[in-house]
Amino acid sequence: MSQTLKCISPIDGSVFAERETLSREDAFAAAERARAAQAAWAARPLQERIDLVMAGVAKVGEMNDEIVPELAHMMGRPVRFGGEFGGFNERASHMAEIAKEALADIEVGEDETFKRYIKRIPQGVVFVVAPWNYPYMTAINTVAPALIAGNTVVLKHATQTLLVGERMAEAFHAAGVPADVFQNVFLDHDTTSELIAAKAFDFVNFTGSVGGGQAMERAAAGTFTGVGTELGGKDPGYVMEDADIDAAVDTLIDGAMFNSGQCCCGIERIYVHESVYDAFLAKALEIVKGYKLGNPMDPETSIGPMANVRFAKEVREQIAEALQMGAVAQIETFAEDDGGAYLTPQILTNVTHDMRVMRDESFGPVVGIMKVSSDEEAIKLMNDSEFGLTASLWTSDVDRAQRIGDQIETGTVFMNRADYLDPGLCWTGCKNTGRGGGLSVIGYHNLTRPKSYHLKKVTG
Template sequence: MAIKSINPSTKKVEKVFEEYSLEIVFNLIDDVQNAFQYWKETSFYERSILMKNVAKILKENKREYAKIIVTEMGKPITQAISEIEKCAWVCEYYSENAEDFLQKEYIQTDASESYIQFDPLGIIFAIMPWNFPFWQVFRFAVPALMAGNACLLKHASNVPMCALAIEKIFKDAQFPQNLFRTVLINPSDVEEIINHPKVKAVTLTGSEYAGRQVAGYCGKFLKKSVMELGGSDPFIILEDADIDLAVKTGVNARLINNGQSCIAAKRFIVVEKVYDEFEKKFVDLMSKVKVGNPMEETTELGPIAREDLLIELEYQVKNSVENGAVILCGGKRIDSESLFFEPTVLANVKKGMPAYEEEIFGPVAALIKVKDDNEAIEIANDTKYGLGASLWTNNIEKARKLARQIEAGSVFINGMVKSDPRLPFGGVKNSGYGRELSHYGIKEFVNIKTVWIR
């Protein structure tokens, strides 16, 4: 079966690839394992030099790689360039810090000497999504490689050109042949790959449904796993918030990546005393967003990545409206022949509606009016997800207390939720488990080994 790269801006098939058979994949796994046997013995200094090579390649070719991203999933070019720059940053961060993160930890016990060391596991199998097709891969691969592991990537089927470009970057940076490999496979082959004895751990970023499937396989075959799944992040505005800054940030937080981000602000929970002001200014700014060709520098919102995703988005909006939500702006695809959807604001969003209950993957903001701070936190937590949350108030001490009550992997006070190599990233509840980035992320895929000496 062929894997097609389809440009969402034009619906044109850019390139077609043949799927890899399981025989080819298993032969590749043998090659990756052989590369790992060499790589695990290298020094942090050697690994760091090569990872800096990757950063250099990314920086020098950022526009070229950004164009591949735009072509395959429709992200505005300025955001795609920023994505590549962020990938270079994570390479530099771990090249400089991995050795310190994985230093032996000496513990005083009844032994003459006892310590904890961090050994690589082997092949890490990654199942990655299309929405940040470079960043999601580098976010797992860089710490995994710096820890001494090898990487096998199954990317989303609509971004094969990105997947192969990333493989070539590591090759061009002079990493050992086969240490990082991409496999173009059907999702039905994932279970058998996870079951392969040389695959030691699995990381997935994707939907809740995909996470349940893959986590099930990992449980069945006893493989360590990290899951970063969906989100329905609250953007909470209290009565003493800076409304103008909250509106400006909120529009960006909802529309970044064409609204297709797990940590995009999705539910705007506003205390009633400032609700009318926020609603008016928010709708006004959303209505002025420039939608268009994502290759143009001035474009702020591009297309939805795939036809099936747009159909699902249309259904969620329609169903929410049928159940009482009110469209304040937008609400439909821009024309029947395209994959562009208007920047949309829904008001009167209530429990039971898709806009309240589900992850909305597109440029649709749900406004929810609440009486006070307590109800704001109650509504924020009234979701099966728990990835990120943004809280707006000028009372920082109050914000610190409320942050403890919010059920999410991260809380950003007076700012937009984002990932940062220096901070752990991940969720709770149905948003997954485990952490990426920071010193926590690099320790997810190592053997935390106790050594006791008399």
């Protein structure tokens, strides 16, 4: 029996879109169509697949004037920021550019007796479960390389961004990608688990909560289906005494507050050397006090509502608990804060790791700032987390950043930047952030399997 999925707009709490989930039978039929279409798709020349995927990407770009306000309605990002097409196109383009080399046979050796090599073979049917916070960019991370590598793709998007998968499927189909090669589906949790448990997919890529990732792994248990996950984060920034303070403040505070703090690799805690702490804090407060909280459809709005009232509730609870434990709220409540999805961006000082706001994922516009006296203290605090996605180091000394980076339990080390996904680097995490790797050459390795050839020649 189908269910109705409803996207509740954070702008005013109204139902912005709704769709019926597929029945169990229709869901399995969709997966079977994807499997039936895969061999013919993989048999197409690599350049043809690349061209079709990039044509689909371009079609998404042509929809941008409609997509930007649609995103504002669905998840609250202000229209002034123009959507996600820049990053969407950058990631797909990079994966297209490196595809020939990344998917090339690995030549092991050939002589008059043997020819040996390793091929990269498509996994088959790739299931992509994408999140709402950057719904286009997170989806294309896997959709583009999966299709280019010769897989068929079934995409399930978050209810909060219900229309994104439809947009992508429409664009790719208009560009010539066959309907069964790239499908957007609406599924309930039980049907999703049944499909995975029944080996309907050959690889599952999930971006979302730790609990969601655990559900994916439980569904796949015993099937030997590969599962790649990017889950929670609590990304730290560390500002050293030799840092460019203006640049550090601008980047780290933007990394903490942009998209209302709803970024996978957003900055959630900042450690500042005691010698520059006061200067850093003063500049940070000036920036945040200058934000305009409001309706994301207003071009003057610089910070919109959180995507859902329940997300804002969790952030408010973390802040309230921290204040009860001695933290200091540096930002007075904005007039536009309605106690619901519209939430005052907050900087907390006098925080400790006894507080949830410094341990649990907040995924909202709040950041705690702590004073430290040494690299050793900062490293210990940065590693005091169950998550490990990115860490941002601010210093003029590359060697120092590398030494510190080697000691941080994280997937990516940034120096003098933050909150950016470089498609040339593997996007990966450790600890409860999950396992696997997207983009880069390694992204292609995860979306294919190695197949070895050991060919003995017949000689006279």
